[in-house]
Amino acid sequence: xxxxxxxxxxxxxxxxxxxxxxxxxxxxxxxxxxxxxxxxxxxxxxxxxxxxxxxxxxxxxxxxxxxxxxxxxxxxxxxxxxxxxxxxxxxxxxxxxxxxxxxxxxxxxxxxxxxxxxxxxxxxxxxxxxxxxxxxxxxxxxxxxxxxxxxxxxxxxxxxxxxxxxxxxxxxxxxxxxxxxxxxxxxxxxxxxxxxxxxxxxxxxxxxxxxxxxxxxxxxxxxxx
Amino acid sequence: xxxxxxxxxxxxxxxxxxxxxxxxxxxxxxxxxxxxxxxxxxxxxxxxxxxxxxxxxxxxxxxxxxxxxxxxxxxxxxxxxxxxxxxxxxxxxxxxxxxxxxxxxxxxxxxxxxxxxxxxxxxxxxxxxxxxxxxxxxxxxxxxxxxxxxxxxxxxxxxxxxxxxxxxxxxxxxxxxxxxxxxxxxxxxxxxxxxxxxxxxxxxxxxxxxxxxxxxxxxxxxxxxxxxxxxxxxxxxxxxxxxxxxxxxxxxxxxxxxxxxxxxxxxxxxxxxxxxxxxxxxxxxxxxxxxxxxxxxxxxxxxxxxxxxxxxxxxxxxxxxxxxxxxxxxxxxxxxxxxxxxxxxxxxxxxxxxxxxxxxxxxxxxxxxxxxxxxxxxxxxxxxxxxxxxxxxxxxxxxxxxxxxxxxxxxxxxxxxxxxxxxxxxxxxxxxxxxxxxxxxxxxxxxxxxxxxxxxxxxxxxxxxxxxxxxxxxxxxxxxxxxxxxxxxxxxxxxxxxxxxxxxxxxxxxxxxxxxxxxxxxxxxxxxxxxxxxxxxxxxxxxxxxxxxxxxxxxxxxxxxxxxxxxxxxxxxxxxxxxxx
Numbered sequence: 001x002x003x004x005x006x007x008x009x010x011x012x013x014x015x016x017x018x019x020x021x022x023x024x025x026x027x028x029x030x031x032x033x034x035x036x037x038x039x040x041x042x043x044x045x046x047x048x049x050x051x052x053x054x055x056x057x058x059x060x061x062x063x064x065x066x067x068x069x070x071x072x073x074x075x076x077x078x079x080x081x082x083x084x085x086x087x088x089x090x091x092x093x094x095x096x097x098x099x100x101x102x103x104x105x106x107x108x109x110x111x112x113x114x115x116x117x118x119x120x121x122x123x124x125x126x127x128x129x130x131x132x133x134x135x136x137x138x139x140x141x142x143x144x145x146x147x148x149x150x151x152x153x154x155x156x157x158x159x160x161x162x163x164x165x166x167x168x169x170x171x172x173x174x175x176x177x178x179x180x181x182x183x184x185x186x187x188x189x190x191x192x193x194x195x196x197x198x199x200x201x202x203x204x205x206x207x208x209x210x211x212x213x214x215x216x217x218x219x220x221x222x223x224x225x
Numbered sequence: 226x227x228x229x230x231x232x233x234x235x236x237x238x239x240x241x242x243x244x245x246x247x248x249x250x251x252x253x254x255x256x257x258x259x260x261x262x263x264x265x266x267x268x269x270x271x272x273x274x275x276x277x278x279x280x281x282x283x284x285x286x287x288x289x290x291x292x293x294x295x296x297x298x299x300x301x302x303x304x305x306x307x308x309x310x311x312x313x314x315x316x317x318x319x320x321x322x323x324x325x326x327x328x329x330x331x332x333x334x335x336x337x338x339x340x341x342x343x344x345x346x347x348x349x350x351x352x353x354x355x356x357x358x359x360x361x362x363x364x365x366x367x368x369x370x371x372x373x374x375x376x377x378x379x380x381x382x383x384x385x386x387x388x389x390x391x392x393x394x395x396x397x398x399x400x401x402x403x404x405x406x407x408x409x410x411x412x413x414x415x416x417x418x419x420x421x422x423x424x425x426x427x428x429x430x431x432x433x434x435x436x437x438x439x440x441x442x443x444x445x446x447x448x449x450x451x452x453x454x455x456x457x458x459x460x461x462x463x464x465x466x467x468x469x470x471x472x473x474x475x476x477x478x479x480x481x482x483x484x485x486x487x488x489x490x491x492x493x494x495x496x497x498x499x500x501x502x503x504x505x506x507x508x509x510x511x512x513x514x515x516x517x518x519x520x521x522x523x524x525x526x527x528x529x530x531x532x533x534x535x536x537x538x539x540x541x542x543x544x545x546x547x548x549x550x551x552x553x554x555x556x557x558x559x560x561x562x563x564x565x566x567x568x569x570x571x572x573x574x575x576x577x578x579x580x581x582x583x584x585x586x587x588x589x590x591x592x593x594x595x596x597x598x599x600x601x602x603x604x605x606x607x608x609x610x611x612x613x614x615x616x617x618x619x620x621x622x623x624x625x626x627x628x629x630x631x632x633x634x635x636x637x638x639x640x641x642x643x644x645x646x647x648x649x650x651x652x653x654x655x656x657x658x659x660x661x662x663x664x665x666x667x668x669x670x671x672x673x674x675x676x677x678x679x680x681x682x683x684x685x686x687x688x689x690x691x692x693x694x695x696x697x698x699x700x701x702x703x704x705x706x707x708x709x710x711x712x713x714x715x716x717x718x719x720x721x722x723x724x725x726x727x728x729x730x731x732x733x734x735x736x737x738x739x740x741x742x743x744x745x746x747x748x749x750x751x752x753x754x755x756x757x758x759x760x761x762x763x764x765x766x767x768x769x770x771x772x773x774x775x776x777x778x779x780x781x782x783x784x785x786x787x788x789x790x791x792x793x794x795x796x797x798x799x800x801x802x803x804x805x806x
Contacts, residue, residue, distance in 0.1 A: 182283070
């Protein structure tokens with residue numbers, strides 16, 4: 001196993017929700033992962049770039065913003081947001097946590113809201129459970145997540161507003177990261193991005209919506225056989 | 226090709242062209258094919274879509290998942306280098322009033338035509354004579370009949386699909402067959418025509434049929450914005466400049482940032498000085514004619530920066546008009562989701578890069594509180610997931626029943642994954658693109674205090690909108706609401722358009738149709754160019770970008786830039802033959 005692979009297995013391995021309760025009960029899992037690499041940024045571009053773009057990329061690709069504890073928190077939350085189901089894998093299966101580590105250096109505007117949000121979450125957990133979020137038991141984590149994951153429930157509780165805003169950002173970034181991977185694209189069912197010939201909406205779909213092309217459209221529009 | 230270095234005493238070209246976008250590319254193409262020797266200056270690097278396009282890349286190939294950057298504001302795979310900002314090349318604003326000019330600049334062979342929307346609309350007969358109709362702005366010194374033969378020629382040369390509708394002010398053309406509407410477009414068509422808004426096939430310069438051996442037919446990936454590897458759509462790089470290089474009559478100098486137009490004592494243009502961005506040294510290239518095609522604002526900047534005893538007010542700018550009458554299309558947007566399209570059957574509906582249908586302007590301004598019209602562009606459907614995919618799901622997934630169940634907004638987990646699947650492909654968007662009035666007090670000028678990293682003084686902008694444009698944007702918003710309502714859609718963006726945000730009217734410049742700064746006219750005191758886009762004061766200086774436009778209609782300007790550039794270029798060939806220049 002090369003270094004990259006071994007680090008990947010430590011950071012990603014086993015952090016599905018079901019495994020989390022267990023992991024959280026094993027207090028000392030530190031070790032080789034202290035210098036968490038920016039895995040996504042280590043990929044080389046093989047598509048068209050200006051020199052200025054490459055320079056920017058090379059400047060940020062080795063930056064590590066989130067520490068190990070923050071990454072553990074992001075990983076747990078990402079897998080709560082996008083768990084494995086009978087259609088597709090989980091956020092960690094799609095390397096969503098690694099996306100967070102990269103994107104905050106590419107889009108620094110996400111740094112403070114994410115770091116402050118994790119801090120807010122940990123403070124809440126310290127008050128309630130005497131442990132930071134990542135070290136809480138699974139049911140405790142879900143209890144706190146349920147406080148901030150449903151914006152309409154807490155509209156009249158301004159104290160929770162920072163947590164709601166943080167979880168909204170986590171949800172949106174996690175979904176962006178997940179649905180733009182091969183796993184996510186397959187899940188959502190986007191089947192374009194390939195050479196084809198457009199002959200219009202399939203007949204069964206037209207029939208389903210009780211629609212039809214006009215005679216003029218059928219006569220004048222492009223048709224390919 | 227590419228890095229040719231030219232010393233001051235180099236050969237004299239028949240023409241030096243500044244800029245390789247639509248206008249400059251067309252000029253190079255016409256002149257080179259007429260056997261004239263051309264030097265083409267481009268401020269950016271070489272770009273050949275065949276090799277350099279990011280077409281068919283998947284979202285995960287970009288570490289930022291296709292998100293825009295300041296290098297590529299329209300996304301990581303987009304086909305345009307730079308955009309609203311360029312490192313080391315600032316521009317400033319006078320700061321009078323609330324509006325800011327937003328200036329898009331491309332730096333690459335072919336300019337912004339590598340990524341543009343390919344919307345290729347002819348101006349109609351009324352569009353050249355607006356002052357005669359409503360008393361505002363000015364009439365052009367030419368009419369539709371003057372430009373029609375050139376529209377016909379570029380339709381054949383470059384290819385455009387569409388349908389002949391016999392509309393008075395949206396002239397028919399020589400069209401390739403249009404693609405059939407997509408599902409959401411059939412919904413839009415039914416809803417809009419039901420409330421009296423016409424919907425017709427869009428007119429895009431994309432090859433639904435092959436037109437020559439050099440260019441392939443569209444293969445429906447919807448990614449024209451990335452530029453096309455088979456040259457299946459029109460870009461100046463693929464369709465004009467690269468073919469013109471093959472004539473052997475064009476020397477292309479890339480990374481050449483033009484500084485000044487040079488002239489002799491009589492005031493004739495003798496060439497152009499430029500900074501080679503690679504070695505930061507200055508070079509001069511000389512020609513019998515100089516043709517500006519650097520973009521409306523960059524061409525005005527060149528004129529204003531070219532001061533001499535003969536032209537103390539800027540080159541050929543005795544009128545003081547250079548830089549004035551700057552205008553853009555108006556723009557406002559709205560969108561929503563159509564519950565009828567929830568939980569759609571999946572299939573490939575990428576289609577061409579852009580809409581298959583659109584709405585040309587359909588009303589009579591005499592009955593409205595604003596002059597000039599707008600057209601409506603439509604978007605939607607299954608798009609490639611990219612950065613920002615269903616961002617804001619918490620605003621959507623509590624608002625509708627999903628698979629028959631009313632859920633709470635937000636959430637997480639397996640239920641959330643179900644929501645994304647359920648909603649995918651149900652979005653539609655509408656964008657109005659209208660005509661603003663070109664005004665003398667909307668201008669760019671040289672900022673006396675700021676230079677770019679090449680030491681060239683930069684532009685300072687002073688632009689604003691009036692009630693005419695704001696009322697037009699209000700009308701757009703009302704129309705979009707009506708169409709969305711007729712479709713049973715729920716509005717997700719643009720719903721807050723109102724007096725506080727000028728009904729969603731974008732800043733001038735934001736629609737990227739800059740025009741008017743080097744305008745043509747019969748009165749040399751009120752225009753820089755004559756009806757041939759030839760400077761009144763200097764017979765061998767021409768401008769062929771958006772600069773010459775007196776007004777820009779409610780139509781995207783590229784097709785007219787191309788037609789005018791072809792007309793001017795043929796005029797130059799003719800005048801050179803007659804030894805008038």
